[in-house]
Amino acid sequence: MWRDRTNLYISYRQSYAHHPAKKPKYSSSTGNGYSDSFASGSSERQGLMSAGAFEDDGDAVIEMDLLPPRWADVSDEVTELLTDISGKSVKLEKLHQKHVLPGFDDEEVKKTEEGEIEKLTQDITRGFHECQKAIQKVEQMVRESKQQGGISKGEETMARNIQISLAGRVQEASAGFRKKQSAYLKKLRGLSGMAVPIDRASTPLYSNYTDPSLMESDADKSYSQSTLQQTSQKQLTSNDAAIMQREREITDIAQGIIELADIFKELQTMIIDQGTMLDRIDYNVERMAVDVKAADKELKVASGYQKKGTKRRIIFLLILLVVGMVILLIVKPKRHRGADENVIPP
Known part of the structure; x- marks a missing residue:
């Protein structure tokens, strides 16, 4: 690490x-x-x-009167947690693939695998909760610094941007882990002979969200809740120890998926409360690049119109001159003809 x-x-x-x-x-x-x-x-x-x-004793003295803000360490903490979660997720995925394979292993081996899967799942879920708490600490630190008057407007904006960036990273990691857990839950339901409800990919008929990621999170949560209901009913009618163990495993996974969906929703709410993507530095830079390119195109079009306008004015002026000359040529002979008629012959 x-x-x-x-x-x-x-x-x-x-x-x-x-x-x-x-x-x-x-x-x-x-x-x-x-x-x-x-x-x-x-x-x-x-x-x-x-x-x-250098001091008199030859030691170098480096003045560091400005220390980084307290929330600068939160980024390292979240990065370290996400790295640990990533490694455990890879290990858990391998255990999932091994556990659902058909085989003739004894019950002790299966129980050992289930214990490892449960421990890794709890560790990963706990890691996401710690990430969420660390991100929330940034807002608390900013609030305390504002009360003490020791933070500038630029530092506050930077803290908000870091908070949104970290929330997006944790959101992405939790969504990926939630999808893997949902796929594993679906396989376990098939092995236990449960009736599969509406496909997880299909969104609910009614949803309060328009964001596809939130709709997918809500679908995962609904799928897990229906699994919990079926599991509780099956536990009441079954006395087999192996089946009970499998149902407990399914229940733990479904509850973990519901927790991940709640974390995802809270992080999304945090991002929306902080201004969605409007305050993000990278988003503003990308938008600025797009706006500059669009402005350059508009300037080129305006320059072309200006050049064409000058040419059109010159052409219009020449046309007016030609029309004026034609009028002069028509009017001048008539005047000469009228003058000749007024002259009395001798």
Whole structure:
């Protein structure tokens, strides 16, 4: 397991004061026994860091008066949780494939597999709950910083954007895991001989959502709830220990799917409350690129219209001149003819 500390390093690097206060330069003799020649510093050592950045004992002092905000660690925490969830999901998927295969394994082996599947499922679901709590902490930190007056408008917007980005990542991961769990639940229902209700892909007849992802989440939840009802009825009429164990496994998976659907819905509500995608930096950058391209096209069209308008004005002016010359040519001979008629012959 590894942790990405690049963003934290960049925050530290940006917060370092590029013009630190002057520090006392090397003294001729240090208290720890360094010679005068070493205290003066070699050219290589002084070339890396300015002499003002060293204390009298030769230790480098880097001023870091600006620390990254508290919510900067939430991103690393969520990333680490999602990485752990991803690894466990791969392992759980392999156990699912192995568990539904027909075989002649004894009941102890099956129980061991079911125990591992149940433990991994609970760990993954608990991980999504921890991600949700970590994302909610960002809003609480921003609220506390605003009350203390220690956060700027830009930092608040950045915190909101990070919160929306993290919520989207957790949403995507939880939706993928929920689909795998629904497929596994469908296979278990087939193995236990339960009647399969309406296909999970088909959405309910009535839904309060227009977002396809929320409609799919609602369909998964409805499918799991119908499974719980059938399982509870079957447990009342069955006394077989193996069947009871299978029904308990189906019940746990269905309840896990319902929890994941609720987490997905809450994260979606959080994203909508924060302004959906309008405040996201990447979305704004993409929209800006699209708007700039559209503006460039409009400028080209306007430039073409302007050039065509100049040509049309010149053509119209020439047409007017031609019409005027024609009128002059028609009127001038009539005037000469009238003048000739008025002349009295001698």
